[in-house]
Amino acid sequence: MKADKYIQNYIGGKLVPPLSGKYLENIAPATGKVYSFIPDSDDRDVELAIQAAKSAFPTWSKADTRTRFRLLMRIADILEQYLEIFAQAESKDSGKTLKLATEVDIPRAQSNFRFFATSIIHFPSESHYNPGESINYTLRQPLGVVGCISPWNLPLYLLTWKIAPALAAGNCVVAKPSELTPMTAYLLAQACIKAGLPDGVLNIVHGYGSKAGQALVEHPSLKAISFTGGTETGRKIALTAAYQFKKISLEMGGKNPNIIFADCDFASMMATTLRSSFSNNGQICLCGSRIYVERPIYEQFRDEFVKRTQFLKVGDPKSTITDMGAIVSQQQYEKVLSYIKLAQEEGATILTGGQAVQLSGELSGGYYIRPTILEGLDISCRTNQEEIFGPVVTITPFDTEEEVLTYANGTQYGLSTTLWTQNLSRANRMAEQLEAGIVWINCWMERDLRTPFGGVKNSGLGREGGFEVLRFFTEPKNVCIKY
Numbered sequence: 360m361k362a363d364k365y366i367q368n369y370i371g372g373k374l375v376p377p378l379s380g381k382y383l384e385n386i387a388p389a390t391g392k393v394y395s396f397i398p399d400s401d402d403r404d405v406e407l408a409i410q411a412a413k414s415a416f417p418t419w420s421k422a423d424t425r426t427r428f429r430l431l432m433r434i435a436d437i438l439e440q441y442l443e444i445f446a447q448a449e450s451k452d453s454g455k456t457l458k459l460a461t462e463v464d465i466p467r468a469q470s471n472f473r474f475f476a477t478s479i480i481h482f483p484s485e486s487h488y489n490p491g492e493s494i495n496y497t498l499r500q501p502l503g504v505v506g507c508i509s510p511w512n513l514p515l516y517l518l519t520w521k522i523a524p525a526l527a528a529g530n531c532v533v534a535k536p537s538e539l540t541p542m543t544a545y546l547l548a549q550a551c552i553k554a555g556l557p558d559g560v561l562n563i564v565h566g567y568g569s570k571a572g573q574a575l576v577e578h579p580s581l582k583a584i585s586f587t588g589g590t591e592t593g594r595k596i597a598l599t600a601a602y603q604f605k606k607i608s609l610e611m612g613g614k615n616p617n618i619i620f621a622d623c624d625f626a627s628m629m630a631t632t633l634r635s636s637f638s639n640n641g642q643i644c645l646c647g648s649r650i651y652v653e654r655p656i657y658e659q660f661r662d663e664f665v666k667r668t669q670f671l672k673v674g675d676p677k678s679t680i681t682d683m684g685a686i687v688s689q690q691q692y693e694k695v696l697s698y699i700k701l702a703q704e705e706g707a708t709i710l711t712g713g714q715a716v717q718l719s720g721e722l723s724g725g726y727y728i729r730p731t732i733l734e735g736l737d738i739s740c741r742t743n744q745e746e747i748f749g750p751v752v753t754i755t756p757f758d759t760e761e762e763v764l765t766y767a768n769g770t771q772y773g774l775s776t777t778l779w780t781q782n783l784s785r786a787n788r789m790a791e792q793l794e795a796g797i798v799w800i801n802c803w804m805e806r807d808l809r810t811p812f813g814g815v816k817n818s819g820l821g822r823e824g825g826f827e828v829l830r831f832f833t834e835p836k837n838v839c840i841k842y
């Protein structure tokens with residue numbers, strides 16, 4: 360298991376260079392320096408991967424579920440055995456803290472394999488009975504070759520969240536990880552070889568989204584696409600897929616509200632709000648970047664939140680005392696800083712943060728930003744409407760439930776909402792009316808892998824998780840028997 364300098368594609372069970380022989384630079388966000396190289400794959404590499412997956416499909420799709428179970432469990436065990444190597448690679452590639460990668464990202468990738476290895480054994484099909492006449496039963500058959508496309512913010516966590524159910528359901532996969540964070544996908548390929556996954560069952564093609572990703576989406580042999588990433592990329596994929604009637608599942612952007620009522624458990628809310636605002640530098644699609652606070656506790660909240668945020672340490676992702684590492688790329692770093700500038704133009708007061716952090720020594724070229732809290736912005740301004748995907752939150756007071764519902768639902772997005780209140784009736788009433796795929800009450804990021812996961816409006820189409828995703832990755836066929 361080795362994070363080599365030259366990452367290779369994984370096609371037909373082998374680690375292979377891109378056919379063009381060209382590589383892209385892979386930059387470590389903590390230093391801003393090139394540290395490895397990624398295949399600049401094109402449609403020819405995608406073609407090879409699709410052909411390998413097609414050849415593997417007849418055997419894999421008919422394999423006993425216990426065979427799939429055993430292999431997926433073996434991959435999970437290898438991820439566990441090499442946790443340190445995976446976590447170090449994830450931290451180096453993405454700039455996230457080593458602690459987060461060790462405690463969250465890689466353990467969750469293991470859980471994804473274990474969860475879907477066992478889920479497929481318990482995945483039921485339906486039967487519809489007409490007494491004295493007929494019985495119908497539903498076969499759930501694998502689709503064929505499917506594409507899994509993932510983003511950079513939770514690289515292995517989200518890639519395996521797609522790959523594991525697709526494989527468990529009997530499909531063969533061509534995956535395209537983010538070009539910004541390819542290393543753990545490369546290590547996963549090595550883990551699959553070590554686990555004895557049959558050749559071609561999983562293929563991983565690296566490179567640009569607009570080149571390798573687009574070639575994958577366009578390929579006529581691809582039956583379905585599971586995508587996580589930005590809303591505009593999702594729209595493009597949906598347009599391409601529609602022409603060929605491909606099945607799609609899209610997990611896209613968010614601008615999630617965090618609604619805090621005066622009757623909340625203040626200590627618990629404050630500790631969780633710090634996490635839901637700034638974990639992974641705010642680069643989690645589920646982070647709550649619009650914070651609405653009921654007026655009676657607004658000032659108390661603001662003062663405590665600002666004080667606690669000022670204690671957060673931005674620094675070397677490898678250090679155990681760092682709370683926030685580097686932003687994933689120079690482009691994302693500049694985007695976040697440009698939104699802070701825009702917010703000021705829109706009339707924001709910066710309560711804390713608002714600027715880049717200049718570290719020294721080998722970290723001097725890295726992309727660091729102080730966690731930023733903004734106040735005084737209009738609900739409809741761009742800062743409150745557009746996804747920043749960085750360590751930036753806005754805080755706004757509200758007076759009534761109706762008012763805050765309008766605020767919460769007032770964007771194009773609808774991924775998740777967090778709600779803090781001790782009033783059970785209000786919690787249930789609001790959960791019904793919030794336009795979101797996920798509502799967390801008095802918690803955040805409590806993830807039970809059995810639950811449906813996804814967004815509404817421009818945040819998503821379809822659901823991942825539990826049996827929902829196994830339904831996505833299978834085709835139902837009704838068989839009717841008359842007697």
Ligand code: NAD
Pocket residue numbers: 508509510511512513517535536537538566567568569571572573574576587588589590592593595596610611612613643644746748774814818819
């Ligand atoms: P992105 O859309 O730029 O890229 C995502 C993936 O799509 C990458 O692998 C990229 O190479 C690929 N891609 C780009 N263009 C493509 C094309 N034309 N055809 C096929 N593939 C293409 O997103 P990103 O910047 O990597 O990730 C950040 C975004 O992801 C944010 O908007 C965030 O909210 C979203 N996200 C959503 C969820 C969720 O569950 N809803 C989870 C994590 C991240």
